[in-house]
Amino acid sequence: xxxxxxxxxxxxxxxxxxxxxxxxxxxxxxxGTSVIIEVNGELYAQYNFNExxxxxxxxxQTQYGYNKVEIEKNRVRVVEADCPDKLDxxxxxxxxANQMIVCLPNRMVVKIVGKNTEIDGVSx
Numbered sequence: 001x002x003x004x005x006x007x008x009x010x011x012x013x014x015x016x017x018x019x020x021x022x023x024x025x026x027x028x029x030x031x032g033t034s035v036i037i038e039v040n041g042e043l044y045a046q047y048n049f050n051e052x053x054x055x056x057x058x059x060x061q062t063q064y065g066y067n068k069v070e071i072e073k074n075r076v077r078v079v080e081a082d083c084p085d086k087l088d089x090x091x092x093x094x095x096x097a098n099q100m101i102v103c104l105p106n107r108m109v110v111k112i113v114g115k116n117t118e119i120d121g122v123s124x
Contacts, residue, residue, distance in 0.1 A: 032097045032112030035076045037069060040107040049074050065106035076110055078103065 037044045039062050047056070052073055060067045067088065068080040075095040078088040081103055088103040088110075097114025 030097055030114055031074055031095060032099070032114045034113050035071060036109075036111050036113055038109045038111075040064065044108075047071055060106075060108060062106070062108075064108075065103070067103055067106055067108050069110055076112065077101070078110065081106065 032049065034046060034048045036046050037058065037060065039060060044060060045058060052071055056071045057079070058069045058071065060069065066080070066082045067078055070077050070079045075093045077093045078091065078101055081089050083103055083105040085105075088101050088106075088108070091101045094101060094110075094112055097112055100109055100111035102109050
């Protein structure tokens with residue numbers, strides 16, 4: 001590898017890392033204010049992050065299946081699920097507005113809501 005090749009690789013890495021930072025900062029929203037849990041398209045529970053003082057566990061047992069959701073200050077995740085693929089458990093923590101965890105077999109959606117309720121350019 002020549003010096004020019006190394007410079008090109010370094011520039012490409014710099015551009016990639018800078019792009020990732022900009023996308024995460026400006027396009028993934030701000031911190032969420034509350035979490036909404038829906039089962040089969042209907043509201044199951046809603047929790048305001050300001051009211052959460054310690055770790056809270058919500059067990060959701062419906063005709064579709066079982067999920068256990070963990071809520072902490074400003075973040076949420078699915079801890080347990082009886083669905084076969086466990087993609088909702090593998091999703092890990094979410095903490096920013098408009099992020100969500102979906103368990104299709106159990107028809108459960110956990111989403112974070114923020115202050116900004118404007119329609120963005122993508123959904124418009």
